[in-house]
Amino acid sequence: MIFFRKIKRSFFWKIFLLFFVKPIYDFIWVYIINFQAKLTLISWNSKKKNYFNLDNNNQLIVRNDKIILNIVQELNKICTKDFLDKSREEMKSNEQHNLELFERLEYNDKEKIINFASSELIINTAAKYMGIFPVLSRIYFYHNIPNPNGENEMQSQKWHKDGMGYKGLDFFISITDVNLDNGPFFFLKKNNPLGAFSKIENAIPNPILGERNKISNEEFEKIYDKSDIDSIVGPKGTCVIVDSYNCYHKGGYVKSGDRVMLRIAFDTIDSAVLNFDEDKYKSNNIFYYNKKHINDVDDKFLKFLYFKRSSFMKLFKIPQKLLKFYQIFHYKINRNSE
Ligand SMILES: [Fe+2]
Numbered sequence: 001m002i003f004f005r006k007i008k009r010s011f012f013w014k015i016f017l018l019f020f021v022k023p024i025y026d027f028i029w030v031y032i033i034n035f036q037a038k039l040t041l042i043s044w045n046s047k048k049k050n051y052f053n054l055d056n057n058n059q060l061i062v063r064n065d066k067i068i069l070n071i072v073q074e075l076n077k078i079c080t081k082d083f084l085d086k087s088r089e090e091m092k093s094n095e096q097h098n099l100e101l102f103e104r105l106e107y108n109d110k111e112k113i114i115n116f117a118s119s120e121l122i123i124n125t126a127a128k129y130m131g132i133f134p135v136l137s138r139i140y141f142y143h144n145i146p147n148p149n150g151e152n153e154m155q156s157q158k159w160h161k162d163g164m165g166y167k168g169l170d171f172f173i174s175i176t177d178v179n180l181d182n183g184p185f186f187f188l189k190k191n192n193p194l195g196a197f198s199k200i201e202n203a204i205p206n207p208i209l210g211e212r213n214k215i216s217n218e219e220f221e222k223i224y225d226k227s228d229i230d231s232i233v234g235p236k237g238t239c240v241i242v243d244s245y246n247c248y249h250k251g252g253y254v255k256s257g258d259r260v261m262l263r264i265a266f267d268t269i270d271s272a273v274l275n276f277d278e279d280k281y282k283s284n285n286i287f288y289y290n291k292k293h294i295n296d297v298d299d300k301f302l303k304f305l306y307f308k309r310s311s312f313m314k315l316f317k318i319p320q321k322l323l324k325f326y327q328i329f330h331y332k333i334n335r336n337s338e
Helices: 002-008 011-033 035-044 066-076 081-093 107-117 120-130 217-223 300-307 311-315 318-329
Strands: 059-062 098-100 135-144 169-174 186-188 198-200 229-231 239-242 259-267 289-293 331-333
Touching: 002 011, 002 331, 011 035, 011 318, 011 331, 035 120, 035 300, 066 107, 066 169, 081 098, 081 135, 107 135, 107 259, 120 169, 120 259, 135 300, 198 217, 311 318
Parallel strands: 198 331
Antiparallel strands: 059 239, 098 135, 135 259, 169 239, 169 259, 186 229
16 A cells, blocks of 8 residues: 555656556547537537637636626626625625625626626637537636634635546636735646646645645645746736646635635536536526526537536446546655656
């Protein structure tokens, strides 16, 4: 066991994964597990479209983009004093520091977000990065305030990767201005080519609920330089596009003030998150938005984007088994390896 652990942190293992295991699995992932999504992308590609180019990295920060600024301007109007006060009060009375408000938005605001998430620019960015046609898995409209139960970073406010899939793409878009105090999203800008096949070795020992596989700042700083880290700090409309399964990140730790963030997540049928929010689709509507019913969507690409699920994956618990498989192969990132 100790021998195996030693191997998994060695340079040899890293090379073995990088040049042997990962290329073979990448092929299987695209052409077998996600074959239908690959075919869908091939027919989608017949038109020329623009996209944000991640250029083989698993993160990109976008500032001052007109299309993003437009939607943010619209959504910022939702964040009136009343709206935020009400949400703040609710969090305080429930001892929460984070509230997800998408479900409560007006229909036309939901529609704006869904239309943006299904615009060619956004779909194409996700498709180009993932190499297959994506599924729009989650939309969140987060409001964050300081932790009522202590001043320290908690749960996803600590460094982690979302170990729920092989490849995905998240758009984090700030709807209010973000500074260093009101909960910026931080991410590792140093590329991690092993992605889901790697994990930082020294996670927080004896983790409490929500701290499993999280990395303390001290440990993280022993491995990476400050110059390897970037954040969403900036005026509203700053956007971080990140593969949260492959890229270490943390966010939402508010010291003072508050922030509102839109998160749009794209996944594939083998991702374990796809069955998380099943109640949102119970009547074949998309995200509590009952104007978009599966029967109303004729476009085959949008149908795939909104509603594609695999009962085979669910029945045989394939996503969970794949996660186990990545775990077995995990290269253990440690202080000597970066
Ligand atoms: Fe996360």
